Amino acid sequence: MTNPNIFTSPIYSVAEDGSGIAKCDGYTVFVKGAVIGDECKIEITKRNKTYGFGKLLEVTKPSQSRVEPICPQFKECGGCTLLHTDYETQLKIKKETVYNALTRIGGFEDIFVHDTIPSVPNFNYRNKSQYPVGGTASNVKIGFYAPRSHNVVNSDSCAIENPDARIILDAFRCWMEKYHILPYNEEKHTGTIRHIYSRTGESIMVVIVSRTREIEHLEELKNELLSLKLSKPIGGIVVNINSQRTNTILGKYDYTVFGEKFIYAKIDDITYKVNYKSFFQVNPYTTNLLYKKALELCSLTGNETVFDLYCGIGTISLFLARNAKKVIGVEIVPEAIEDARENARLNSMENARFYCGAAEEVCPPLIKAGEKADVVVVDPPRKGCDEKLLDAIGKMKPDKIVYVSCNVSTLARDAKILHEKYGYEMKEAFPFDQFPHSMHVEAVALLQHALN
Ligand code: SAH
Numbered sequence: 001m002t003n004p005n006i007f008t009s010p011i012y013s014v015a016e017d018g019s020g021i022a023k024c025d026g027y028t029v030f031v032k033g034a035v036i037g038d039e040c041k042i043e044i045t046k047r048n049k050t051y052g053f054g055k056l057l058e059v060t061k062p063s064q065s066r067v068e069p070i071c072p073q074f075k076e077c078g079g080c081t082l083l084h085t086d087y088e089t090q091l092k093i094k095k096e097t098v099y100n101a102l103t104r105i106g107g108f109e110d111i112f113v114h115d116t117i118p119s120v121p122n123f124n125y126r127n128k129s130q131y132p133v134g135g136t137a138s139n140v141k142i143g144f145y146a147p148r149s150h151n152v153v154n155s156d157s158c159a160i161e162n163p164d165a166r167i168i169l170d171a172f173r174c175w176m177e178k179y180h181i182l183p184y185n186e187e188k189h190t191g192t193i194r195h196i197y198s199r200t201g202e203s204i205m206v207v208i209v210s211r212t213r214e215i216e217h218l219e220e221l222k223n224e225l226l227s228l229k230l231s232k233p234i235g236g237i238v239v240n241i242n243s244q245r246t247n248t249i250l251g252k253y254d255y256t257v258f259g260e261k262f263i264y265a266k267i268d269d270i271t272y273k274v275n276y277k278s279f280f281q282v283n284p285y286t287t288n289l290l291y292k293k294a295l296e297l298c299s300l301t302g303n304e305t306v307f308d309l310y311c312g313i314g315t316i317s318l319f320l321a322r323n324a325k326k327v328i329g330v331e332i333v334p335e336a337i338e339d340a341r342e343n344a345r346l347n348s349m350e351n352a353r354f355y356c357g358a359a360e361e362v363c364p365p366l367i368k369a370g371e372k373a374d375v376v377v378v379d380p381p382r383k384g385c386d387e388k389l390l391d392a393i394g395k396m397k398p399d400k401i402v403y404v405s406c407n408v409s410t411l412a413r414d415a416k417i418l419h420e421k422y423g424y425e426m427k428e429a430f431p432f433d434q435f436p437h438s439m440h441v442e443a444v445a446l447l448q449h450a451l452n
Contacts, residue, residue, distance in 0.1 A: 001100055003042050003043070005043050005044040005045075006040065006041065006042070006043050006057070007022075007024045007025075007041075007042055007044075008040065008041050008042070008060060009022035009023055009024060009029070009039070009040065009042060010022070010032065010037070010038070010039050011034045011035060011036050011037060011038045011039070011040060011063070012036070013036060013096075014036050014082075014085075014093050014193075014439070015030050015441075016314045016439055017030075017078075017081060017439065018032075018081025018082050018438075018439050019031055019032050019034070019081075020032075020033075020034025020035060020036060020038065020040070020041055020056075021232050022034065022040065022054065023443040024042075024044065024052075024054075027045055027050075027051070027052065028050065028051040028052070029042060029051065029052045029053065029054040029121065030051065030052070030053050030054065031053075031054045031055070031056050032055075032056065032075075033039070033056045033075070033084070034056050034059070034286055035062075035063045035065055035066040035084055035085050036063060036065060036085065036089065036093065036283075037064060037065050037066075037089075038059050038061065038062055038063040038066060039059070039060045039061035039065030040052040040056055040058065040059050040060060041056075041057040041058040041060055042056060042057060043055045043057050063087045065085050065088075065089035066084060066086075067084060067085065067086045069082055069083040069084045070083065070085075070123075070159050071130075071157070071158070071159045073143075073144075073153070073155055075440070076144075076146060076147075076427045077144050077147075077153070077155070078144075078147040079144065079158075079437075079438060080159060080160060080162070080437035080438055081121055081437075081438055081439055082437050082438065082439060083159065083437045086351050087118070087122055087294075087436065090433070090436065090437065091115065091116040091118055091433060093439075094115070094116045094267050094297075094379055094431050094433060094439075094441040095113055095114075095115060095116045095402060097408060097431075097439070097441055098113050098408050098429055098431045098441060098443050099111070099113040101408035101411065101412040102408070102411075102412050102415070102426070102429060102445075104412075105409055105412035105416065106353070106411075106412035106413070106415050106416045106419075106426070107414055107416055107419075108148040108318075108412075108415070108416075108419070108426050111361060111426060111427065111428065111429060112343075112425075112427060112428040112429075113426065113428070113429050113430075113431065114429070114430045114431070115431075116432065116433050116441070117286060117289055117290075117293075117430065117431070117432045117433060118286075118433050118436075119224065119283055119285050119286045119433045119434070119436045119442065120285055121285065122433070122436035122437070123160060123436070124159070124160060124161065124162060124163060124280075125160055125283050125284075125285055125436060126160050126161055126165075126282050126283065127162060127199060127200055127201065127265070127280070127282055127283070127284050128197065128198070128199040128200075128202045128280070128282050129158070129161040129162060129166075129197060130162060130196075130197035130209060130249070131143055131144070131155075131169060131195065131196055131197065132144065132145055132150075132152050132195055133152065133176075133183045133193045133194060133195060133196060134152030134183050134184065134185070134186070135152060135154070135183050135186060136183065137180050137181070137183070137398075138147050138181050140173060140176050140177055140183050141153065141183070142154060142155070142169060142172070142173055142196065143155030146416075150186050159437065160436065160437060162198070162200050163231070163449055164198065164200055164204055164230045164231055164232065164423070165200070165228075167228055167230060168196075168198050168204070168206055168228065168230070169196065171225060171228055172196050172206075172208075172221070172225075174224075175217070175220065175221045175224055176193065179216060179217040179220065180383045181190050181193060181215065181216065181217065184210075184211050188250070189245050190211075191211065192210050192211055192212050192215060193208065193209070193210055193211075193215070194209040194211060194242055194249070195207075195208075195209035195249055196208055196209070197209075199263060199274070199276065199280070200231075200232060200263075201232075201263040201264055201265025201266070201272075201274060202232065202263065202264045202265060202266060202271075203232050203233050203234065203236075203263050203264065204221065204230060204232050204233070204234050204263065205233060205234070205235055205236040205237070205238065205259075205260075205262070205263045205276055206225060206236070206237045207238045207239075207240055207276050208221075208237070208238070208239050208240070208254065209239075209241075209242050209249060209250060209251070210239055210240070210241055210242070210252075211241075211242065212241070212243070213239075213241050213253075213426070215239060218239070218257050218447050221237075221257070222237055222257050222258050225237060225258075226258065232275070233261050233436065234258070234259065235259050235260055235262075236256060236258060236259035236260040236262065236263065237256065237257040237258040237259065237277070238254050238256050238257065238261050238276055239254060239255055239256075239257060240253070240254040240276075241253045241254065249275060250277060257288050257409040259446065261275060261276055262274055262275045262276065262339070263276075265280065266282075267284070267287055267288050267291065267315065267319075267378070268288055268291070268292070268319070269316050270319065270343075270347050271343075271346060271347060272313055272314070272318075272343050273313070273339050273340070273342050273343055273346060274313055275313070275335040275336065275338070275339050277333065277335045277336070278312060278313045278333060278335055278336040278339055278445070279312045279313070279333070279336065280312070280313065280315070281315070281434065282434070282435075283434045283435065283436075284380060285339075286432050286433060286434050286442075287315075287375050287434070289432065290404070290430070290432045290434065290442060290444065291315065291316055291319045293430050293432075293444050294316055294319070294320050294377060294402050294404055294444050295316075295320060295323065296445040297400070297402045297444065298320060298323075298324075298375045298377065298400060299400070300320065300323040300324045301323075302323060302324065302325060303323070303325050303374075303376075303381055304324045304325055304326075304373075304375055305325060305326045305327075305328070305371070305373050305374055306320050306324045306326070306327045306328070306331045306371065306375045306376070306377065307327075307329075307330070307363070307365065307371075307373040307375075307376045307377065307393075307398075308320060308327055308328070308330070308372060308373065308377045308379075309329075309330050309376065309377065309378045309379070309380075309385075309389070310330070310331065310359060310378060310379045310380045310381070311329030311330060311331045311336075311340060311354065311379070312331055312333075312340070312379075313331075313336050313339035313340050313343060314329050314331075314340030314341075314343045314344060314352065314354060316377055316379060316404070317329040317344075317352050317354070318338065318343060318344065318349055318352060319346055320352050320377065321344070321349040321352040322349070324375075325351065326351050326352075326353070327352040328351070328352075328353050328354075328355065328366070328371065328373070329352060329354040329355070330354070330355045330356075330357065330362045330363065331354070331356060331361045332356070332357060332358050332359075333354075333356075334356050335406035337354050337355070337356040340352075340354045341354050352364075356426030358386070359378075359380075359385070359386070359389050360385075360386035360388040360389040360392070363389055363392045363393070364388070364392045367395075372396060373396060373398045374398055374399055374400075375398055375399060375400045375401075375402065376393050376396075376400070376401045376402070377401075377402045377403075377404065378393075378401065378402075378403055378404065379404035379405075380405070380410070381406070382406055382407040382410065383407075383410060384405075384407065384410025384411065384413060384414050385410075385414050387417065390414055390417050390418055390421075391421070393418070393422075394417075394418055394421055394422030394424075395422075397422070397449065398449075399448065399449055400446060400447070400448055400449075401418065401424060401446075401447040402444045402445075402447075403415065403442075403444070403446075403447060404442070404444050405442065405445070406434075406440065406442050407445050408441060408443055411443060411445065418447055419447075422449075423441040423449060424447040424448065424449055425447065425448055425449075426445055426446065426447050426448075427446070427448075428445070428446065429444070429445040430443060430444045430445070431443045432444070
């Protein structure tokens with residue numbers, strides 16, 4: 001008798017987690033490891049009402065887009081979910097993801113989505129690499145969390161990390177092993193080292209996240225790190241203390257073992273001071289292009305007041321300030337706002353002002369007090385904008401809203417609100433590949449008031 005759970009199907013498209021999407025008599029099945037354009041033999045392993053999950057038994061006809069993943073831990077890691085798909089196809093998938101979200105969720109039927117701007121290079125592109133630390137004193141594991149768990153899997157390489165980050169990590173691992181430094185045990189909430197991360201700009205900063213304030217043999221670690229041959233000098237080594245039972249990586253308190261708690265990074269001709277706690281785009285190769293597109297869509301003449309909401313360390317704000325009369329930046333992280341103010345001074349931009357707080361709380365009273373933006377730029381985190389903020393913007397009626405998004409579903413949702421409640425139209429969108437080999441897509445879109 002044939003098994004009703006086994007079937008053969010083409011892979012029609014790609015799901016948010018990189019799984020291929022197959023059909024079994026019209027029933028949608030998500031298949032890990034399948035590439036768009038493959039034909040696969042699949043076994044359904046879990047059935048829900050409208051969709052199921054399947055195991056890839058055999059690729060009966062491989063897709064033209066299928067490539068050998070260059071990372072040995074591709075299946076375990078869950079980071080680069082498109083590593084088995086060639087780069088050209090990845091760019092097409094991302095363009096389609098933006099188009100589908102804007103038409104299906106946003107309801108924008110005649111939207112024009114441009115080709116995805118690629119990242120050059122698309123390997124070893126990250127300027128920040130962050131690794132959880134686990135295991136035991138005799139078997140230290142540093143790498144990534146196994147999917148849907150907090151078990152740390154050790155990794156010896158990563159296709160997208162900065163090569164300096166790996167040299168630092170290897171030295172760190174040797175130091176832990178040599179001095180029997182305890183990794184953090186999440187279950188028992190014992191041990192010491194929770195995470196290590198490094199960020200590269202004009203210099204490199206290393207951050208060690210520890211459960212305890214004291215870490216033994218830090219002096220030896222410092223000397224070891226400072227003696228490494230890296231492409232940039234180390235500008236700071238920081239211990240961040242996170243003594244809580246929490247999934248949040250960073251704690252409140254910290255101290256420096258060496259240098260500063262920030263680095264300088266350059267985008268275009270602007271120098272930014274970046275605190276280790278502040279958000280900073282991870283792909284330096286596409287960020288410049290992304291910000292330039294945001295600036296271009298603002299069409300500034302020098303007379304405008306611009307709001308840059310979710311401004312981080314003032315990255316986009318300062319790009320805009322060069323061409324605007326006045327820029328007002330709003331950001332929730334106090335350290336980032338301090339950096340933003342310092343960055344305005346550093347680059348002699350006196351027409352940028354910054355407010356610390358949630359954009360949805362800060363903007364309504366600002367607007368009430370008489371501030372009026374001609375152009376608003378928003379660049380929210382994945383959950384998108386708070387509706388209270390969209391209402392405040394909509395009522396203020398800026399000519400243009402430039403939406404920079406790292407999650408097209410919330411971009412589409414928010415744009416729909418601005419369209420239906422306040423008459424903003426969206427005609428085109430620009431995907432950028434900030435995160436090659438993952439399904440994440442960054443996009444910029446212009447919303448314009450229908451009356452303009
Ligand atoms: N535009 C910046 C930062 C974008 S990331 C850049 O490109 O570098 C999103 C930022 O929004 C983060 O800095 C985060 O701290 C901030 N943020 C999150 N929720 C916020 C809120 N409710 N109000 C204001 N800022 C917020």
